[in-house]
Amino acid sequence: MGRPREFDADDALQTALELFWRKGYEGTSITDLTDGMGITKPSLYGTFGNKEELFRMALARYEQNYLAFFWSALEQPDARTVAFDILRGFVEAQTQSCNPAGCLVVNAATACSDAALEIHKTIVERIQTAQKALTRRFERAKREGDLPADSNPEDLARFIMTVQQGTAVQASNGAGREEIYRLIDLAMKSFPGQN
Amino acid sequence: MGRPREFDADDALQTALELFWRKGYEGTSITDLTDGMGITKPSLYGTFGNKEELFRMALARYEQNYLAFFWSALEQPDARTVAFDILRGFVEAQTQSCNPAGCLVVNAATACSDAALEIHKTIVERIQTAQKALTRRFERAKREGDLPADSNPEDLARFIMTVQQGTAVQASNGAGREEIYRLIDLAMKSFPGQN
DNA sequence: GACGTTCCATACCGATCGGTATAGAACGGC
DNA sequence: GCCGTTCTATACCGATCGGTATGGAACGTC
Numbered sequence: 195m196g197r198p199r200e201f202d203a204d205d206a207l208q209t210a211l212e213l214f215w216r217k218g219y220e221g222t223s224i225t226d227l228t229d230g231m232g233i234t235k236p237s238l239y240g241t242f243g244n245k246e247e248l249f250r251m252a253l254a255r256y257e258q259n260y261l262a263f264f265w266s267a268l269e270q271p272d273a274r275t276v277a278f279d280i281l282r283g284f285v286e287a288q289t290q291s292c293n294p295a296g297c298l299v300v301n302a303a304t305a306c307s308d309a310a311l312e313i314h315k316t317i318v319e320r321i322q323t324a325q326k327a328l329t330r331r332f333e334r335a336k337r338e339g340d341l342p343a344d345s346n347p348e349d350l351a352r353f354i355m356t357v358q359q360g361t362a363v364q365a366s367n368g369a370g371r372e373e374i375y376r377l378i379d380l381a382m383k384s385f386p387g388q389n
Numbered sequence: 390m391g392r393p394r395e396f397d398a399d400d401a402l403q404t405a406l407e408l409f410w411r412k413g414y415e416g417t418s419i420t421d422l423t424d425g426m427g428i429t430k431p432s433l434y435g436t437f438g439n440k441e442e443l444f445r446m447a448l449a450r451y452e453q454n455y456l457a458f459f460w461s462a463l464e465q466p467d468a469r470t471v472a473f474d475i476l477r478g479f480v481e482a483q484t485q486s487c488n489p490a491g492c493l494v495v496n497a498a499t500a501c502s503d504a505a506l507e508i509h510k511t512i513v514e515r516i517q518t519a520q521k522a523l524t525r526r527f528e529r530a531k532r533e534g535d536l537p538a539d540s541n542p543e544d545l546a547r548f549i550m551t552v553q554q555g556t557a558v559q560a561s562n563g564a565g566r567e568e569i570y571r572l573i574d575l576a577m578k579s580f581p582g583q584n
Numbered sequence: 585g586a587c588g589t590t591c592c593a594t595a596c597c598g599a600t601c602g603g604t605a606t607a608g609a610a611c612g613g614c
Numbered sequence: 615g616c617c618g619t620t621c622t623a624t625a626c627c628g629a630t631c632g633g634t635a636t637g638g639a640a641c642g643t644c
Contacts, residue, residue: 199621234622234624245603300499349568349571359559360551381579419631
């Protein structure tokens, strides 16, 4: 039924993801995308809807391929391991030499034009969702006696997310993986638990 | 000698600064600028050169008005006070209710289009300059016995900068001043010195 | 009051933005 | 071989991008 498409939609989406990752949502033009993906504009619009929908698909792929560790880290037995695994996982995702440095989500989380407000809103929601999930996990840890009674789960979750966001900026600006590993070792000294 | 300009260049620059701060370099169009500043395009180009030069002037003003505390904090007597004053100063600048949330520099430090590469390079240089100055200050502190002999000044400086960059993202995404104050109190537990 | 100078208002520039209409090429089903 | 369908190629759309040419209005100087 009909002419088969001459490109692999999955490969094309991966390419779009890497372009958005490296250049941001607004910094990536349709021409950048079609050139990189090796397809024409009607193919892009026919397959992915429009630029915003394409970005959302790329974001979903990014979360699935590069941020999935976050949700499994939540299942670690104690709060300190949860926190450390999350930070290590983020750093790995942000400093793979075969991928753009930094984090697609953080890159899209700061200033943006009026035209990109909807995308920005989605990004902020995603961050809040993760931060809330981490807060819930730390609340559980506190109930389980895993975190001290005087600790504040919300503050601890915000701290971990903040360090992650800071490392994303550092990675975008050229910091290496080993340096950032030392950084999170240092940051973990603020976290309650085995000193 | 000639007709006097009908607007205050300083006010106009302040408005441009706030627009760039809120919407980013690429997200702010010339029309956004002229509308906000209440001037016409020839006036903008006659007074400020072009968009890139205007941004650089706005950046200089930003550093002067909102980041000057950084350089005076370096003169505090001990490393811990230096670090704490820097973090507090950043949070104050990023969470003033009369100004856009977040940090102009961090907003411009992540992903960007090819067209903005020069701006991005300048921003990264600025961050590196500050980070290096902080490293030098911590090296001095180590020599003075103010930091432990086994501490790594470069890592400590990177840590402070990373927390600052993370708080900028948090502020951009709506975190309040008090929450971020608690955050940096927590972060300072990783820093060598009194408890 | 004419003059050179500077600024402002309008209209315009080529290029690019995101997005689409049209037409032809490549397939499966009959 | 013909048909309906789905893809691709090209050309095009209005809007906006950053930036400028032109012409008149407002000044200080003489």
